[in-house]
Amino acid sequence: MSDIIKASLKTSYTYPDYRDLVINLVANESTTGNDKSEDMVEYTKLNDRRMKRWDKTVKLSEDTLMRISNFKGNATWIVITESWCGDAAHVVPAIHKVAEQSDHIDLKLVLRDTNEALMNQFLTNGGKSVPKLIMIDTETIEVLNTYGPRPAAANKLVADYKAKHGEITAEIKEDLQVWYNNDKGQSTIEDLLQMLGV
Template identity: 55%
Template sequence: MKDIIKKSLESTYTYQEYKDLVRSLLAEGKATGPNQSEDITNYSMLNDKRMKRLDKTIKISDQTISAIQNLKEPQTWLVLTEGWCGDAAQNLPVINKMAELNENIELKLVLRDENLELMDLFLTNGGQSIPKLIVLDKDHNALKTWGPRPAIATKLVADYKATHGVLDAQLKEDLQVWYNKDKGKSTQDDFLKLINSSIAQEV
């Protein structure tokens, strides 16, 4: 595992570099990843606008700020993502704002489809779901994971599938409405639980 993680860390992007990559590809009519289509490019374009907006509007709660600033040990937040992924576009701006609060946290992004060995180590219910965040200690040991979406949104998706049998366009719309109302709060709540469990382990 550590060899795969180390290899992936050699091809990471900062948050800004990732956004720049997505935009430069869009300028060529392309998206990240090997599969190219008009739909995927359109999703990427929508996500680019969404992230730009969220970077300006997301607010981090005082409780979250306090908990993150309390982290004393250096750690890397390694996130598997792709530009066309709607859940990534909704959550990366929140994750970035949280990471910026503590110099002990280094946020690094990698493209899923260029790092499938890493992805396969951190599947969600057997699937290559993104975004997937892996918390690494200073020696690159995996401590915690999060993703691909907040726990409440995960339940929303599971309940929809149980009722309708499929994940369709209506679900995407419902999920978008939920994200718009939530404004990053549930992602912060999930990270508070991650952080508090880490602090408890340190003590």
């Protein structure tokens, strides 16, 4: 496992580098991942706009900042993502906001389709759902915790819908976007604070 993690870290991006990657993909009418279809290119464009908005508007309260400062571990957060992923566009900027407030958290992003061995170690209900955050001890490379692909409250929204309707439809995807817009990253932030134990 540690060899797989180390190999993925060699191809990882910082958050600013990842944002630059997505901006360049949009300029070149492209996308990350194995599927380069027109739909995926359009999702990447949409997600670039979402991330730009969240980069400006996700706020951390004084209480949140104090709790982050209480984290004294030495962690690397590896986030498996893709530019076309709608959940990632909402969740990853909030992850970045938390990580950048701590000298004890090093955030790295890797692409799912080019890190298949890593993704296969961290499936969600058997699926390659992203974003997936893997929290490791920076020194020992031991996996301490995982998070994703959505905040707990959003996961419940999707699970309840699937239980009732049997599948994920366009309707629940729209409901989820409304939920993310109303939540403004706060559920993700609270989930991350709990993961840090602060």
